[in-house]
Amino acid sequence: MIKYISIRITVVFVFLASFLVGFSQELASDSTDRLTNQSNELLKLVELQRKDSIKRVELENRFVNEDVKSTKEYKELYKEIELLKNKDSILRERRIQKVDSLKLLNKGVPVNPFDSTLFSIYTNIGSFSASDRAKVINERILILTADLKFNPDSLILTEDESGKIIRWNDLMVMTINDNDAIWMNMDKDELAQQYLTTIKDSITQYRKDNSLKELLIDFSLAFLIVFVLVLLIIGLNRLFTSLKFKILKDRTRKFNGIYIKNYELISGKQIIRFLWAIADFIKWLTILIVVYLALPLLFNLFPATEGYAPILIDYFIKPLKKIGAAIVASVPNMITIVIIIVIFKYTLRLLNYFANEIHKGELAINGFYKEWAMPTYHILKVLLLAFMLIVIFPYLPGSESPIFKGVSVFIGVIFTFGSTGAISNIVAGLVLTYMRSFSIGDRIKIGDVVGDVIEKNLLVTRIRTIKNEVISVPNSQVMNSHTTNYSMDDLGNGLIVHAEITISYDTPWQKVHELAKQAALNVEYIEKTPEPFVFQLTLNEFYVTYQINAYTKKPNLQAIIYSELNKQILDVFHGADIELLSFHYSAWRDGSEARIPKK
Numbered sequence: 022m023i024k025y026i027s028i029r030i031t032v033v034f035v036f037l038a039s040f041l042v043g044f045s046q047e048l049a050s051d052s053t054d055r056l057t058n059q060s061n062e063l064l065k066l067v068e069l070q071r072k073d074s075i076k077r078v079e080l081e082n083r084f085v086n087e088d089v090k091s092t093k094e095y096k097e098l099y100k101e102i103e104l105l106k107n108k109d110s111i112l113r114e115r116r117i118q119k120v121d122s123l124k125l126l127n128k129g130v131p132v133n134p135f136d137s138t139l140f141s142i143y144t145n146i147g148s149f150s151a152s153d154r155a156k157v158i159n160e161r162i163l164i165l166t167a168d169l170k171f172n173p174d175s176l177i178l179t180e181d182e183s184g185k186i187i188r189w190n191d192l193m194v195m196t197i198n199d200n201d202a203i204w205m206n207m208d209k210d211e212l213a214q215q216y217l218t219t220i221k222d223s224i225t226q227y228r229k230d231n232s233l234k235e236l237l238i239d240f241s242l243a244f245l246i247v248f249v250l251v252l253l254i255i256g257l258n259r260l261f262t263s264l265k266f267k268i269l270k271d272r273t274r275k276f277n278g279i280y281i282k283n284y285e286l287i288s289g290k291q292i293i294r295f296l297w298a299i300a301d302f303i304k305w306l307t308i309l310i311v312v313y314l315a316l317p318l319l320f321n322l323f324p325a326t327e328g329y330a331p332i333l334i335d336y337f338i339k340p341l342k343k344i345g346a347a348i349v350a351s352v353p354n355m356i357t358i359v360i361i362i363v364i365f366k367y368t369l370r371l372l373n374y375f376a377n378e379i380h381k382g383e384l385a386i387n388g389f390y391k392e393w394a395m396p397t398y399h400i401l402k403v404l405l406l407a408f409m410l411i412v413i414f415p416y417l418p419g420s421e422s423p424i425f426k427g428v429s430v431f432i433g434v435i436f437t438f439g440s441t442g443a444i445s446n447i448v449a450g451l452v453l454t455y456m457r458s459f460s461i462g463d464r465i466k467i468g469d470v471v472g473d474v475i476e477k478n479l480l481v482t483r484i485r486t487i488k489n490e491v492i493s494v495p496n497s498q499v500m501n502s503h504t505t506n507y508s509m510d511d512l513g514n515g516l517i518v519h520a521e522i523t524i525s526y527d528t529p530w531q532k533v534h535e536l537a538k539q540a541a542l543n544v545e546y547i548e549k550t551p552e553p554f555v556f557q558l559t560l561n562e563f564y565v566t567y568q569i570n571a572y573t574k575k576p577n578l579q580a581i582i583y584s585e586l587n588k589q590i591l592d593v594f595h596g597a598d599i600e601l602l603s604f605h606y607s608a609w610r611d612g613s614e615a616r617i618p619k620k
Contacts, residue, residue, distance in 0.1 A: 130155035134162040135227050139219050144200040146183070158195045165189060166224050173221040178213055185213035187220065194220065239322040250315045254308055261304040268296050313337055347418060354416040365409045372398055372405075396454040399479075449496035450479040458499075463508035464576045467494055473577055487580045507576040515548055515574040520586050521558065522567045522594075523603045530557065533567055536597055540589040541571040546582050548572040564603050 129141030130151045142151045142158070149157075165171045171189060179186045184198030197216060202209040279287040317333050376398035378384040380391055454477075459465045463474050465484070472486035481493045507516050524533055534555045541553040553571035560566075569590070573582055594601055 132158050132162075134159045134166070135223060137223075139223055140216060142201075143204040144198075146196060146198060154195070161192060161194045162220060162224065164192070165194070166227060171224075173224045176217060176221055178217055185209060187213065187217050243319055243322050246315055246318055250311065253311055257304055257307055257311075261300050265297050265300055268293055268300075351418045354418070358413050358416050361409060361412055365405055369402055369405060372401055390457065392457070392460060393455065396451065400451065445497045447479045447496075449500040450477075453477070453482075453496060453499060458504050459506045459509070462577075463506055464579065465507065466505040467499055468502045470494060507579065514551055515572040516576040516579075517570050518547075518573055518579065518582050518586065519568050519570045520583070520590060522569065522590060522601060523561075523564045524567065524594075524599060524601065525564050528599055530565070530567075532597070532599075533565075536593050536599070537567060537569040537590065540593040541569055541586060543589040543593070544571070544582060544585045546573050546575045546578055547586075548574060561603075 129143045131138040131141050132155050133139065142155045145151060146154060176187060176189050179188055184196050186196050187194040197209060197213040199209055202212045205212050278285050278289045375384065376394045379386065379394035382391055459474055461474055461477060465474060470484055470492050472484040474482060475485045476483040481495055482499055484492050484494065486492065522537060537555050538553045541547050542549065551572055553569060556568040556570065558566040558568050
């Protein structure tokens with residue numbers, strides 16, 4: 022099975038490769054055919070123009086040398102000559118347009134023996150392609166340049182059946198034919214003379230630039246540039262060193278630090294270090310700029326490295342141009358961003374004003390509690406900031422680039438996976454706020470934790486226990502646990518505290534109720550109204566369990582209240598000679614009374 026699949030994959034790849042090769046060959050063939058067709062059309066235009074030119078010359082000779090017998094014949098001859106002139110100008114214009122369109126298909130092969138283009142070759146001669154011709158011309162120009170016997174003025178133009186020839190003695194440098202002239206929209210003799218002058222001048226200039234005298238001058242200038250560059254670097258180094266010492270010398274007089282009231286925000290030493298760092302940065306930046314600008318001067322001195330100077334300058338200027346163009350292009354967007362930020366800023370200020378008014382109770386909205394004001398404001402603030410970022414995002418520089426979008430998505434994914442627990446706590450904190458399960462200062466119980474709420478934010482709820490311990494409970498855990506609030510009292514009666522009392526059956530229950538209520542009323546923080554009440558919880562085998570219940574409006578003092586209530590119960594019942602006991606009786610197996618053995 023695997024072998025069968027691999028065979029199929031191989032067949033598919035072979036098919037695709039053959040298709041691509043055929044398609045590329047077809048494109049190349051199509052391009053060649055188009056070039057050939059347009060070249061043939063150009064040759065037809067040239068031939069037609071040549072015939073018209075011959076005919077016009079004949080008519081002009083006839084017009085000049087022969088006697089015209091009549092005015093009518095004179096006018097017809099003159100009219101025919103004018104028509105040929107107009108036709109020639111039209112054909113010339115069509116030929117120029119055709120050459121321009123051909124140059125879009127055929128860029129030509131440059132002749133550049135000295136790393137600068139002298140001219141380009143567009144046509145073939147026999148079996149020699151344009152690239153072959155350009156290569157041979159480069160080689161022969163270099164041969165002439167290297168030959169000490171060669172004098173550029175000894176280059177001559179000759180002619181044979183193939184066209185004009187530029188030669189030196191027996192060495193043929195290049196041939197210029199009619200096709201070359203057509204492609205350059207020039208006469209063949211004129212083009213040959215132009216190429217001859219160009220080759221002479223280039224060889225003469227190259228020899229001049231590479232002569233011993235010129236090289237000595239260039240090396241002297243190079244040495245001078247390097248010497249000046251070294252002096253500049255030494256001078257910059259000394260200048261910035263003296264500047265740093267001057268800053269250090271004036272540290273006690275000018276750099277005493279930055280203070281906010283009595284707090285030292287930034288010390289004098291930190292300011293000096295910062296100024297030194299800025300001085301070093303400016304120094305090295307200046308040195309780099311000076312060296313970078315000196316390199317093109319050095320490269321321009323020698324012909325072999327002359328072409329690198331504009332490249333180096335372009336490396337420096339091009340980024341600056343891009344940065345400047347980007348800054349200019351982003352100015353409208355920056356103005357838009359500033360306007361959006363200002364609008365959102367004052368919108369948030371307005372919301373903050375109303376939230377504070379509701380929180381202080383100055384403004385009341387039916388069904389909206391004042392403790393909801395600030396959390397609601399923070400929620401709206403987050404939503405408005407998120408909306409502002411969405412609105413601003415398209416105006417940020419580079420926001421359309423794939424890298425910017427990819428980084429944004431990556432940060433979003435990291436934030437999503439890394440903040441799952443935090444988000445669950447935030448959501449739980451919002452739900453708890455609007456559930457109004459408890460408020461700051463309430464005595465609550467969450468799981469096994471009992472204490473007063475001292476802080477409630479979006480992530481955690483902090484509780485101070487009666488032992489003065491501060492416990493932070495995540496809001497998600499608060500949501501997943503049952504919460505007991507001892508301070509919430511919608512009726513206004515207060516929290517009911519209670520204590521259980523066990524007394525034997527021989528004590529009347531009316532007496533027990535009276536004494537229990539008296540004990541509760543003796544406690545400082547127990548309310549007189551509503552008055553305390555007693556429940557009889559169980560009738561056990563040997564005793565009765567009573568429960569005293571009393572109201573208090575100090576739920577945060579439960580520990581003190583319970584302690585005081587228990588003390589008062591002991592005092593009141595002992596004062597009435599009633600024992601607080603859970604009675605138990607036991608007997609021996611033989612039925613006799615159980616006694617404690619005497620020692």
